[in-house]
Amino acid sequence: MPIRVVEWSTGYLGRMAVEAIDARPELELVGVFVSDPAKVGLDAGRLAGLDRDLGVDATDDRAELIALAPDAVVYTAETESRFMEAIEDFTAFLRAGINVVASGPVLLQYPHGILPAEMISALDEAGRGGGATLHVNGIDPGFANDVLPMVMTSLSRRIDLIRVGEIADYSVYHQGETMRRLFGFGQTMESLPPLLRPGMLAAGWGSVVRQLAAAVGVALDEPLVERHERLPAERDLSLLACEVPAGTQAALRFEVAGQVDGEDRIVLEHVTRTAADQAPDWPRPDHGDGCYRIEIHGQPSMRVEFTHHAEHGDHNESGMLVTAMRLVNAVEAVVEAEPGLVYAKDLPMITGRGLMRR
Structure with a gap:
C-alpha cells in the first residue's frame, strides 16, 4: 500500500x-x-x-x-x-x-x-x-549541519572540536524581507538587525549545536556563545533581493558556539557575502562560490565541503530542491x-x- x-x-x-x-x-x-x-x-x-x-x-x-x-x-x-x-x-x-x-x-x-x-x-x-x-x-538547519557531521563522527577515535558552517554569496538570494529586515543588508551600520540581537542567533541555530552535542553525548555550558562581525559595502551593490548602498551593511559573519568548561567544542558558523571581493580574510570555499563546510578536529582530523547546483538554475534553486527532497525522502x-x-x-x-x- x-x-x-x-x-x-x-x-x-x-x-x-x-x-x-x-x-x-x-x-x-x-x-x-x-x-x-x-x-x-x-x-x-x-x-x-x-x-x-x-x-x-x-x-x-x-x-x-x-x-x-x-x-x-x-x-x-x-x-x-x-x-x-x-x-x-x-x-x-x-x-x-x-x-x-x-x-x-x-x-x-x-x-x-x-x-x-x-x-x-x-x-x-x-x-x-x-x-x-x-x-x-531541511538543509540548514538540517542535513548539512546535522546528518552529515553526525555521520562523519562515526569515523572518529577522539573528537576535540566540531565546526559546521555555511560560506555563501547571497547576491542572488531571493528573499528580500530576510535579506533587509532580518540580516540587515543595505541597512546602516549603526542599526543592529534583529538577527544579531542577544539570543537570536542561538534561537535560530542553537538547535544545530545542541543536537550535535546530544549525538556525541556532551553536556554544554549555558548559555551558548554568540559572536558576529559586519562589514560595510565599499561601493553601491544591486542584489536580486535589495539594494546595498556604499557604507551600509554588506557582509556578515556569525558563530553560535557550544562550550565545555569555557572551551569551544561545537561551533555553527555562517559567512555571508554579497560580492565576491568582500572580506578577503574570512573563510572562503575551496572551490566555487559557496559551500557547507564540516570540520572535525581530533584523531583523525577531517574536513568535507558540500556543494549543490541546480540543473537549470543557480545554487538558490538547488538549495530549495535539496530541502524539499530531504523532507519528501x-x-x-x-x-x-x-x-x-x-x-x-x-x-x-x-x-x-x-x-x-x-
Whole structure:
C-alpha cells in the first residue's frame, strides 16, 4: 500500500515538494492545501509547473484534507512569521494521527534548551496520543549541519572540536524581507538587525549545536556563545533581493558556539557575502562560490565541503530542491518512527531509493 500524502502549500518550496512526492514510488499524493483563493480547484501538477495533471485539485479547506486521513503531511508553508499558527497546525495533524514532515520552524529541528519544556512536551504528547510523528528538517538547519557531521563522527577515535558552517554569496538570494529586515543588508551600520540581537542567533541555530552535542553525548555550558562581525559595502551593490548602498551593511559573519568548561567544542558558523571581493580574510570555499563546510578536529582530523547546483538554475534553486527532497525522502522513515517528536539523530539512513531512472 502506498503512503498517502498531503502537500501543505504550493509556494516555491511546495511546488518542488509536489513533484518530489510524485517521483517517489512509495508515495501517493492525495491532497494539496493552498492559501491563495485563486489556486483553489487547480490541479496540483499544473501548480507544480508540470506539463501534466496529477488528478489532485488544490483546496483551502483544512477540515477536508484532515478528513482524508492521510498518512503524512509534507508541510512547506512559511512558518517563521507565523510560528504559533504552525504549532497549532502540527498539533491538529498529530492528534488526528497524521505524521508531519516540515521545513520549519527551524528551531524544532532540535528545540531542547530553546523552547519552553512544556511546549515541547505538548507537541510530543499530541503525537503520542494520536500515534503520529513530527520531524522538522531541511538543509540548514538540517542535513548539512546535522546528518552529515553526525555521520562523519562515526569515523572518529577522539573528537576535540566540531565546526559546521555555511560560506555563501547571497547576491542572488531571493528573499528580500530576510535579506533587509532580518540580516540587515543595505541597512546602516549603526542599526543592529534583529538577527544579531542577544539570543537570536542561538534561537535560530542553537538547535544545530545542541543536537550535535546530544549525538556525541556532551553536556554544554549555558548559555551558548554568540559572536558576529559586519562589514560595510565599499561601493553601491544591486542584489536580486535589495539594494546595498556604499557604507551600509554588506557582509556578515556569525558563530553560535557550544562550550565545555569555557572551551569551544561545537561551533555553527555562517559567512555571508554579497560580492565576491568582500572580506578577503574570512573563510572562503575551496572551490566555487559557496559551500557547507564540516570540520572535525581530533584523531583523525577531517574536513568535507558540500556543494549543490541546480540543473537549470543557480545554487538558490538547488538549495530549495535539496530541502524539499530531504523532507519528501524522509516521509517513509518518519511514518515508521515512534510517535512524538523525532530528530535527525534518531532516524535511520534515508536514501533516494527508487529515484534512479534509466
